[in-house]
Amino acid sequence: MADRVLNVTDLTKRFGGFVALDSVNLHLDKGERLGLIGPNGSGKTTMINCISGSLFNDEGTVEFEGRDITSLPAHKRAHMGIARSFQIPKPFKSMTVLENLCIPLEFAAWDRADHRHISEQAMEILETIKFAERAHENSGSLTQVDMRKLELARALAAKPTLLVSDEAMAGLSSSEVDEILEILLVLNEQGVAVIMIEHIMRAVMRYSERIVVLDAGKKIADGSPDEVMHNPEVERAYLGE
Amino acid sequence: MKIDKFWLSVLVILIAGFAFTKLADNEFYFFTTYVVLQGLIMAVAWNILGGFTGYVNFGSAGFFAVGVYTTVALNKAFGLPLPVLLLAAGVICGLLGLAAGYLTLRLKGVYFAIATLATALVLETIVNNWKFVGGAAGTYVLQPKGSFIFDNYIELLFMLMLVLAVAATAISRYLSSSRIGQGLAAIRDDEVAAECMGVPTLRLKLISTTAMGALMGIAGAPFPFFVTFVDPVSAFALVIAVNAIAMPMIGGTAVWYGPVIGALLLGAIQETATVTISSELNLLIVGVMLVLFITLAPKGIVGLIQDYKKKKGANNG
Ligand SMILES: Nc1ncnc2c1ncn2[C@@H]1O[C@H](COP(=O)(O)OP(=O)(O)OP(=O)(O)O)[C@@H](O)[C@H]1O
Ligand SMILES: [Mg+2]
Numbered sequence: 001m002a003d004r005v006l007n008v009t010d011l012t013k014r015f016g017g018f019v020a021l022d023s024v025n026l027h028l029d030k031g032e033r034l035g036l037i038g039p040n041g042s043g044k045t046t047m048i049n050c051i052s053g054s055l056f057n058d059e060g061t062v063e064f065e066g067r068d069i070t071s072l073p074a075h076k077r078a079h080m081g082i083a084r085s086f087q088i089p090k091p092f093k094s095m096t097v098l099e100n101l102c103i104p105l106e107f108a109a110w111d112r113a114d115h116r117h118i119s120e121q122a123m124e125i126l127e128t129i130k131f132a133e134r135a136h137e138n139s140g141s142l143t144q145v146d147m148r149k150l151e152l153a154r155a156l157a158a159k160p161t162l163l164v165s166d167e168a169m170a171g172l173s174s175s176e177v178d179e180i181l182e183i184l185l186v187l188n189e190q191g192v193a194v195i196m197i198e199h200i201m202r203a204v205m206r207y208s209e210r211i212v213v214l215d216a217g218k219k220i221a222d223g224s225p226d227e228v229m230h231n232p233e234v235e236r237a238y239l240g241e
Numbered sequence: 242m243k244i245d246k247f248w249l250s251v252l253v254i255l256i257a258g259f260a261f262t263k264l265a266d267n268e269f270y271f272f273t274t275y276v277v278l279q280g281l282i283m284a285v286a287w288n289i290l291g292g293f294t295g296y297v298n299f300g301s302a303g304f305f306a307v308g309v310y311t312t313v314a315l316n317k318a319f320g321l322p323l324p325v326l327l328l329a330a331g332v333i334c335g336l337l338g339l340a341a342g343y344l345t346l347r348l349k350g351v352y353f354a355i356a357t358l359a360t361a362l363v364l365e366t367i368v369n370n371w372k373f374v375g376g377a378a379g380t381y382v383l384q385p386k387g388s389f390i391f392d393n394y395i396e397l398l399f400m401l402m403l404v405l406a407v408a409a410t411a412i413s414r415y416l417s418s419s420r421i422g423q424g425l426a427a428i429r430d431d432e433v434a435a436e437c438m439g440v441p442t443l444r445l446k447l448i449s450t451t452a453m454g455a456l457m458g459i460a461g462a463p464f465p466f467f468v469t470f471v472d473p474v475s476a477f478a479l480v481i482a483v484n485a486i487a488m489p490m491i492g493g494t495a496v497w498y499g500p501v502i503g504a505l506l507l508g509a510i511q512e513t514a515t516v517t518i519s520s521e522l523n524l525l526i527v528g529v530m531l532v533l534f535i536t537l538a539p540k541g542i543v544g545l546i547q548d549y550k551k552k553k554g555a556n557n558g
Binding site: 054079095102 | 420423424430431434435438439441442
């Protein structure tokens with residue numbers, strides 16, 4: 001249990017009368033790579049919102065590194081080391097790409113980062129994801145695809161121990177997907193646990209050590225990519241019998 | 242280097258202001274500049290919440306008036322010296338900003354704006370019915386005796402306003418260039434993302450409303466001695482609230498010097514019109530200018546200059 005990063009127990013989230021997540025359990029060990037998949041509207045983003053603190057769950061608990069964070073606001077969770085990207089990009093539009101990365105460096109990672117060379121650190125992160133040439137562009141005028149890359153870069157700048165990437169690769173070319181996977185692998189080797197939400201099956205299957213499948217707010221499978229792919233319930237959910 | 246330039250300018254402005262009180266002997270100049278400086282403090286204060294943080298406050302006149310009536314009440318009850326009245330107004334209006342922020346900041350966009358307007362209306366109703374400070378009929382306020390090192394009280398008030406305007410600008414500049422300012426900018430751009438990137442959004446928003454409230458209260462505190470007759474109509478004047486919004490909009494809300502530029506420009510135009518035509522025109526002027534800027538130059542004068550520089554740079558390069 002010592003190296004359990006995330007432990008979500010019986011998590012339920014309702015929107016009015018609609019149950020978006022129904023008593024879901026999810027755990028993650030240090031440095032693990034988890035794929036979170038499921039049909040549209042199955043509750044993946046809602047799950048991430050509850051883990052990162054953007055939404056508060058109605059029932060159940062969220063524990064991070066052994067601490068109950070269920071009622072902590074998002075910024076405290078970010079300080080503890082939970083970082084996320086947004087499926088619908090949310091850049092800080094008045095800022096350049098580089099300045100966007102300075103925000104998590106100056107806030108989420110403040111206790112972990114060197115306080116001096118903030119923009120140099122931001123630049124290094126942009127270089128690792130081959131985005132440095134965009135550093136001084138206005139983030140509000142990037143293309144959708146570039147905004148996704150910025151989402152990932154900004155989450156990396158929070159220096160997380162748990163990174164949640166919500167469809168960071170949608171719209172990328174297959175070579176770009178490979179590049180991002182490579183970055184996430186390197187990051188993971190440094191001990192960062194990763195939850196990857198992705199519709200690109202090839203990417204999830206290749207990246208994940210374990211896969212969790214949500215369908216209509218319920219967890220219907222949890223296992224190795226191979227097991228999950230041959231799970232009849234998963235097939236049903238996806239093919240919609 | 243930049244810091245030196247700013248503080249050097251501050252020094253020059255303060256010395257020039259002091260020299261002005263010794264050289265000019267027409268009191269009219271001091272009345273005029275007092276009004277412009279009052280507008281400047283209000284604009285700088287409004288911009289901390291409206292420009293840096295992205296929350297539009299329509300209730301500026303309420304904070305201003307609470308500052309005004311803090312002076313009226315404490316002066317009448319205890320006859321406290323001006324610096325103490327300033328401090329009291331700053332503290333009371335800062336707390337009012339904190340409370341208003343706590344109650345209303347959960348509201349987004351237009352709802353927040355309406356809540357601030359409603360707050361000002363509630364405050365005006367309270368003052369209208371508060372007999373001790375004159376109620377709706379208003380009250381006379383005597384200027385204190387003695388004017389320190391100045392020839393008369395209006396010169397003292399002018400110099401005080403100049404110091405306060407410089408201080409407000411320095412505070413706003415500090416906020417915008419510090420980590421707090423970066424956090425506020427992130428909140429303005431996207432509050433959900435800011436929170437997830439570790440920005441303590443509620444705390445920073447409360448710092449922002451508190452600073453705004455305190456500065457607006459301080460802007461109002463000397464007002465009773467300036468006009469010597471105060472009633473709710475003058476303290477809660479529409480033009481005060483509208484100017485506080487228009488000046489930053491016209492100057493540019495994104496940077497600390499935007500509201501300063503807007504306040505000097507709009508203030509100068511309004512004061513000129515007051516002298517040459519009538520003060521009745523002030524609302525019309527601000528209305529027309531606001532519409533022109535919002536439609537033609539939404540980033541204000543600062544934005545126009547930046548665009549021009551960019552274009553020139555692109556043409557040269
Ligand atoms: N803020 C909200 N208010 C009301 N309903 C919501 C809200 N957010 C999500 N939902 C609903 O909850 C369900 C799950 O949404 P969620 O975004 O978590 O799905 P998802 O698995 O991320 O889907 P996708 O693959 O399309 O991103 C959907 O039916 C959605 O309409
Ligand atoms: Mg989603």
